[in-house]
Amino acid sequence: MTQEALKYIKEKVDFQPELGIILGSGLGDFAKNIQDTIHLPFKDIPGFAGSTVKGHTGEFIFGDLFGKKVLAMNGRVHYYEGHPIEQVVLPVKVMADLGIKDLIVTNAAGGVNESFNPGDLMVITDHINFTGVNPLIGPNCDDKGPRFLDMSQAYCKKSIDLAKEVAKDLSIDLKEGVYMWFTGPSYETAAEVRLARTVGADAVGMSTVPEVIVAHHRGVRVLGLSLITNHATGVTDEPLSHEDVVLASKKAEGEFKALVEKIVQVMECI
Secondary structure, three states: OHHHHHHHHHHHOOOOOOEEEEEOOOOHHHHHHOEEEEEEEHHHOOOOOOOOOOOOOOEEEEEEEOOEEEEEEEOOOOHHHOOOHHHHHHHHHHHHHOOOOEEEEEEEEEEOOOOOOOOOEEEEEEEEEOOOOOOOOOOOOOOOOOOOOOOOOOOOHHHHHHHHHHHHHOOOOEEEEEEEEOOOOOOOOHHHHHHHHHOOOOEEEOOOHHHHHHHHHOOOEEEEEEEEEEEOEOOEOOOOOHHHHHHHHHHHHHHHHHHHHHHHHHOOOO
């Protein structure tokens, strides 16, 4: 599937990106900043699946952003939508094969850390895969990465430090923490959230981890950022809904957008 997708894209776009950005909930409007854009909907790319989730457009956007050649995923597909994991991570494989050196991956997440509040931003320092699913299961592409992948630095320390410096300059109280991947689409139970907190998670969500694993496998440096849209179940007595998550994303998108914009400006994709 990867080669078919690459062939299609290269017929449409004469462009080698250096930076990839996955625009999750809360960053949909970020794509408006990109100049000289070429849009390729996922539904038109061989092997790709279109997103079925509200707020996720589902397209590649090629263009220039603050002097960098970028490839943005405006929205993503999720494992819980019923796609095989190979299809979920296909866009990231293609991004890596097109030449990106760095990947900024963003998401909306529930706050497990009781000091977090809706609207907070968190830089991901590590993750916990609680799904039993790994996109590297199966034959290994030895020319892409090792059979047994070291995950001790899946999130680039240099990029994390950069995000913290940028947040300080912008007077943003950037949290740090561990992201835990659940498959969804149901939100976590209160007991599952207590488990997540016990094993060291600060936030929970339904995406990101498979994409990070594949990017890291292919030698791409990863920076992960979460928008805390809600308290996870059990932290408060409030029920959860996707509408509330979307609303919280909208309220915090200005600060989230400013943070990512500044990071892109100062990041060195070498």
